[in-house]
Amino acid sequence: MTTKQKFGFGCALLGAIGLTTTAASAAEQITFVSQGGAYQQAQTVAILDPSAKKLGITINQDSIPDAWPAIKTQVGSGKPIWDVVDTPTGYCLRGGEQGLIEKLDFSKIPNAAAMPEAYRSPYSVSYEFYSSVLAYSQKTFPKDAPNSWADFWDVKKFPGRRALRNHPIATLEAALMADGVSPDKLYPLDVDRAFKKLEEIKPHITVWWTSGAQSAQLLNDGEVDMEMAWNGRVSAVAKEGAKVAFTYNQGILQSTSLCILKGAPNHETAVKFLNEAVDPVHQANLPLHIDYGPGNPKAFETNVIKPERAAQLPSEPANAAKQALMSYAWWSSPAGEAAEKRWASFMQK
Amino acid sequence: MLALVSPALLVILALIVLPVGWLAWQSVYHDGFTLENYRRVFTEDVYWRSFALTFEISLAVTLIALLLGYPVAYLANSLPKAWSILVLSLVVLPFWTSVLVRAYAWLALLQRTGVINQFLRYLDVISEPLALVHNTFGTVVATVHILLPFMVLPLYATMQKIPGDLMQAGASLGASPSLTFFRVFLPLSLPGVLAGCTMVFVLCLGFYITPELLGGGRTVMVSMLVSRNVELYNQFGAASAVAVVLLLSVLLIFFVVSRFISLDRVLGQK
Numbered sequence: 001m002t003t004k005q006k007f008g009f010g011c012a013l014l015g016a017i018g019l020t021t022t023a024a025s026a027a028e029q030i031t032f033v034s035q036g037g038a039y040q041q042a043q044t045v046a047i048l049d050p051s052a053k054k055l056g057i058t059i060n061q062d063s064i065p066d067a068w069p070a071i072k073t074q075v076g077s078g079k080p081i082w083d084v085v086d087t088p089t090g091y092c093l094r095g096g097e098q099g100l101i102e103k104l105d106f107s108k109i110p111n112a113a114a115m116p117e118a119y120r121s122p123y124s125v126s127y128e129f130y131s132s133v134l135a136y137s138q139k140t141f142p143k144d145a146p147n148s149w150a151d152f153w154d155v156k157k158f159p160g161r162r163a164l165r166n167h168p169i170a171t172l173e174a175a176l177m178a179d180g181v182s183p184d185k186l187y188p189l190d191v192d193r194a195f196k197k198l199e200e201i202k203p204h205i206t207v208w209w210t211s212g213a214q215s216a217q218l219l220n221d222g223e224v225d226m227e228m229a230w231n232g233r234v235s236a237v238a239k240e241g242a243k244v245a246f247t248y249n250q251g252i253l254q255s256t257s258l259c260i261l262k263g264a265p266n267h268e269t270a271v272k273f274l275n276e277a278v279d280p281v282h283q284a285n286l287p288l289h290i291d292y293g294p295g296n297p298k299a300f301e302t303n304v305i306k307p308e309r310a311a312q313l314p315s316e317p318a319n320a321a322k323q324a325l326m327s328y329a330w331w332s333s334p335a336g337e338a339a340e341k342r343w344a345s346f347m348q349k
Numbered sequence: 350m351l352a353l354v355s356p357a358l359l360v361i362l363a364l365i366v367l368p369v370g371w372l373a374w375q376s377v378y379h380d381g382f383t384l385e386n387y388r389r390v391f392t393e394d395v396y397w398r399s400f401a402l403t404f405e406i407s408l409a410v411t412l413i414a415l416l417l418g419y420p421v422a423y424l425a426n427s428l429p430k431a432w433s434i435l436v437l438s439l440v441v442l443p444f445w446t447s448v449l450v451r452a453y454a455w456l457a458l459l460q461r462t463g464v465i466n467q468f469l470r471y472l473d474v475i476s477e478p479l480a481l482v483h484n485t486f487g488t489v490v491a492t493v494h495i496l497l498p499f500m501v502l503p504l505y506a507t508m509q510k511i512p513g514d515l516m517q518a519g520a521s522l523g524a525s526p527s528l529t530f531f532r533v534f535l536p537l538s539l540p541g542v543l544a545g546c547t548m549v550f551v552l553c554l555g556f557y558i559t560p561e562l563l564g565g566g567r568t569v570m571v572s573m574l575v576s577r578n579v580e581l582y583n584q585f586g587a588a589s590a591v592a593v594v595l596l597l598s599v600l601l602i603f604f605v606v607s608r609f610i611s612l613d614r615v616l617g618q619k
Contacts, residue, residue, distance in 0.1 A: 069579050094583070161461070166566040167581065207483045208566025222462045223483075341582055348398045348569055 028269045029058035030083040033070075035256075036063030039290060043086075043128075046285035051276040057269055067091065071261060075100040080261040083270040084277075086127055090169070092259035093332040096123030102260040102267065109275040115296050118325060124257035125278055126295035128286060131253050131314035131323060132170040135219055135234040135246035136226040146226055148250050149178035153197070155204050160225030162201070163218050166208035168343040169331060170252040171198070173324055174228060177250050183324035191339045195346055208347065219244050231314050232291040251323040253314055255295060287313050369596070376589035386590035396574065396591065403571045406485065406560075407553035410492045411500075414549050415542065417493070418500035422541075425501075426508040437505065444498040452562045455491040456482060459563075483565030491559050496552055500545040507541025508534075540610040547606045551599050571595050 032048065034040045040063050052059045064070055067087045074080040075095075085092075095101035101123045106113040112125040119126040134152055136145050137160075146158050152174070164171055172194040173186055179197045181190070206224055209215045215229040220237045234246045258277060260270045276282065283294035284304035293315030294300070300310055300317065310316045314323070330336050376386050390396045425436040443451065458464045459482035466478040481487055511534060519529035557572040564570075569577075571591060578588035 066580055068583065069585075072583075072585070206480075206565065210561060210566065214562070217456075221460060223460050337582075344395045344577065344582070347566065348395055 027056065027058055028266065029060060030264075030266045030269050030273055031060045031062060031081060032084045032086070032273070033062045033064060033067055033082050034086040035065055035067075039292070042289035042292075043286060046289050047277055047282045050282055050285070051273060051279075055269075055272055055276055057273065059273070068095075071095055071100055075262050078263070080263055081265065082261050083264040083266050084258055084260055084273060086256050086258055089121070089124055089126065089255050089257040089326075089328040090331050092124035092257045093121055093328050095259065095262075096121070097332065100262050102262050102264065104260070104274070105271070108271050109278075111275050111278045111280070111296065114298065115278065119255070119295065119297070121257075121329065124259045125274060126255040127258045127277065128295050129253055129255045129293035129313075129315035129320075131231045131248065131251040131319075132165070132174070132228055133231050133234065133246040133248060133251040133314075134174075134226065135229040135244060137219065137222060137224075138243040138245055139222070140225040145245065145247075147247050149174045150180070152226060152228075153178040153201050155201075158226070161206040161223070162204050163207040163209055163215065163224040163227035164201075164205055165215070165228055166210045166347065168340050170254065170326065171228065172339060173252045173326065174250070175201075177324065183250060183322075186324055187327040187330045188333075188335060189330065189339065191335070191342070194339075195342065198346065235291045235312070248314065248319045248322050251314065251319075252326055253320055253323040254326045257295070372589045373593050376586055376593050379586050383586075386584075386586045387594075389587060390590050390594055399569050399571050399574045400594075402568065403554055406489060406492070406568070406570065407550050409489055410496060410553045411546050411550045413489070413493045414497050414500040415546060418497055418504055418545065419542070422501045422504035422508055425505050437501075440498050440501045443494070448495055448558055449562075451495055452491055452559050455487065455494070455563060459487050459490070482563050485564070485568050487563040487565075488560045488568050491563050492553060492556055495559065496549045499548040499552060503544040503548060504538065504541040507538050507544070511537045543606060543610050547602065551602060554595060554599060 034043065040061070044061070048059050048061070062082065067085050068091045071082075071085060071087075071091070072095075074082060092101055096103065103122050104112075104120075104125070106120075109125065112120055115126065134146060134149065138145070140160050141158070146152055146154075151158055152162065164174075172189055172191065175194040175197040176186055176189060177183060178201075179193060207214075207218055207227075209218060209227070212230055212233050215227060216233040216237050218224045219227060219229065219234065220240075220242045229246070231246060231248075231251070234244055238244050258274050260267065260274065264270050278296045280294075280296055280298040280302050281304060283296040284299035284302045286292060286294055286299075287305055287309060291312065293313040294305075295315070297315065297317065299305065305313070311319070313319065331340075377383060379385070421436065421440060425433040425440075428436065456463070460466070461478040461480075463481070465481060466475075469475045470478065481490075515533050515537070516529050519533050520526070524532065555572050556570060557576070560568045560570045561573060572595075575588045575591050575595075578584045578591065
């Protein structure tokens, strides 16, 4: 934990037990929350520190693997201590509908206003992209590797042990693509059809993984021969020498977004920061430090990212074209929430 | 007197009574009083299955831990002091290792390319790796290992209090060693058995990390239900209701057990 993070954490603690923090604010500051680990370190170097310097503000950092319950409790208590959260886009949308997230005024966020409409919502701006891809062991499949979700479902042509994420998001999309739905025609998801297709593969799933680290371990140790995994996890394992690879074909392109908590203590500074954070140059810096794609596609026009590097990234236009763009709007709709609830009974049957 | 204990009472109030009270409140209040959350817990399949599975696993773990733990405690009790310390430290040492580390260690042992499968294949005992983990079996194995000290220690404490004279008296009256064991020693050690079983069973009810890592996603125990309700389904009320039901089951078990033995005497004894 850096001093900044410690400070943020301290504030969080104080706030949590209901004390008022009267931080002497000589300069403007915000508290920014992300998911920690290598990812937060990378964005600190690429985006947070340069933004703080340029705007002349202090960015206090806090990290939490899953921000949603904390957002709910903080805003629910009426006195949030966080300002900006980097979290899966669905939470920003759901939070917006439940009055936990501020509506954004894009006239004050010109960098975001210039982004494609599919990459933002009234409550959120895409910040970085990752992809749920089909990953496989090159030991098991030295040639003719599985290349589509139909291949993943084809246990005769591609015998081997399989793993999927223990979560309906992206898994239902994969099932529908395996059943022949084209990536651009997924939404609204045909939930019945997706679960029916999942029943087919269920007996062949060895592990339903719950954390990214677990998915990496499964592939690395040869516990499974193919699985759905996040691209950054697979490439990290490959870099360490494991014989594993993945394809962007029919990947599900997902994003985390920035959003501002309702009643954030430093709302105005937070808006300024939001604009700065999706600045194409800062955004282009991110993939130099970690295998995630920039949320702002203009980053690919800055010449900061070399072409061979760009080709590895999930949101690079040619890679993005092979994939399905996840609709967080659908997942946070009542139909999406019903599908999430149905997952529990599907798993336990 | 009250002035002396009031700091302790305040701590208990702030750290236990208030949060648990809030938990209970949250399970029945959502825009007004409602029993909807409890209705779901008691009628929906998903919840039933998890509670049933959790009790089954806890029962299996308790029985296996008793079968493994009793001989160990007996051995530690009958050996000379120096040796019994060695036996007990072998039981307690892993106890000081993080649960997470031990769960991963079991993964390294049990998985398809793990030590055990590799060894069996090397010996040509098996041709295909056995499915030892990512199922209920792996969960039970690791959980037994983690909870074993909670069985051995109360057993040992109880056995220590059984006077050796009684066994000698039995022998002097002509009973064989096995007869003295079954007629004298075993009945006298039963409070330890009950205490150990209660500890293991109750701790197992709330296990989270081990089934999460070794269950392969199919072994959904009650604690995982609580976390999924919060993380995945955003149902704080449902999560609270599950937690309250689990808490009440544990209290009920402690209440029933305390009718038979004085738990604090067994557990508080060195």
